[in-house]
Amino acid sequence: MTTQFVKLTNPTSSHVEAFNKWDNDPYLIPLTRPNKNKAELERRDNMTLTDLTNRLEHHHIYLIYLNDQLIGEMNYMVDPGHLYKKESGTAWIGVTIGENEGRGKGIGFMAIQYLENQIMAHGHNRIELGVFEFNTQAQKLYHKLGYKVIGNIDNFTFWQDKMWTDIRMEKYL
Template identity: 65%
Template sequence: MTFHFTKVIEPTPFIVDAMNRWENNPDLVPLIRPNKNKKELEQQWQITLEEFKNRLDTHHFYLIYIDDKLVGEMNYMVDPSHLHKRAPGTAWIGITIGEDGGRGKGIGFKAIQYLEEEIKKQGLTRIELGVFEFNTRAYKLYQQLGYQEIARIANFTYWKNCMWSDIRMEKYLGE
């Protein structure tokens, strides 16, 4: 099994279809986007090819492959307004392992390491992320990779009939 990562330069309908499939997978929705209530949790979202092209103005997207099969995506933004600690030169990261066959194989670990290297190449020294408190598997992964908890934002997302916190974590990248 081989992992590899590819920067998205020009989106294709294939990529957009995969992202729409993951964005609307009921098993993934609670993990990848905040929801204020049950209605929002159940809402279907669709991104068009043009909208995805526009996102490339503010996001750096990378596709995640196992043995040439697309299984997920990761991305980062620089200094977005939703940072908890507004330190200039901060990358905000996100990762989605969208295909069942991509989970539990260590690809999240490798993908984050790859993304950190790409961020360092841009001269950035700090990364911040958010992980919902019920996503203990991701929280443990980020801790294992050296991320430190810096805040909890209460009542941030709805899942299983209650509201959960968003845990903000950070990591400073060494030289």
Template identity: 60%
Template sequence: MKTEIVKVTKPTAQFIDVLNRWENDRELIPLIRPNKNQEEFERRETITLDRVRERLEYQEIFQIRVNEKIIGEMNYMVDPPHLFKQEPGTAWIGITIGEPEGRGKGIGFEAIQFLEEQIYQQGFIRIELGVFEFNRKAHQLYQKLGYEEIGRLEDFTFWNGRMWADIRMEKYL
């Protein structure tokens, strides 16, 4: 199994189709976006080519591929307003392993290490992220990679009949 990470510079229709499938997958929705209530959880999104082009103006986006199939996406942006700790020069990261065959095989571990190297090469030494409280596997992965909890935003997202916290974590490179 060959993992390849590809920087997105010109989003394709195929990539948009994959993102839309993940964005509207009932299993992934609670992991990839906050929801204030059941109605928001039930809401479906449409990601457009223009929306991804807009994201590219302030984010670096990468596809995670295995045997040429897109199985995940990751990104980072610098100094977004939603940082828990407003420290200038901080990269905020996000990662989605959208395809089930890509989970639990170390691909996320490898992908985040790649992202950290990209961020470091750009001259940034601090990374922050958020992980929903119920996403224990991701939380454990980040801990294994050296991320430490710096705070919690209580009642941040709705899933499985209740509200959960967003755990904010950081790592200095």
């Protein structure tokens, strides 16, 4: 098993196709984006090549490959408005293992460690993230990597006919 992380600098239509597949996957939607109600949960969106290119203005995006197959992406942005703890120079991270073949193999663990190293290399020493309360597998991963809970935002996302809390976590590098 060979895992590679590659910074996305020149998006292509095949990247857009993969991102759209993951962004519209019914299994991934409740894990990767907040939804205010059932209609939002069921909403499907498609980005364009221009959308993905524009996203690079605010996000550092890294592609995750397993044995030369694109299986996911990870990204960070610095000082977004949705930080729970407004501390200058904070990186907000997101990781999506979009393909089933990449799940349960420790790739998320390696991906976050890689992302942390990239964030440190760019001069940032704090990371914040949000994880939905029902995503216990991700919570275990973040705790294992040294992330600490700093707060909760109640009634944050809709899934399984009810509202759930967003757990905010941080780590100093």
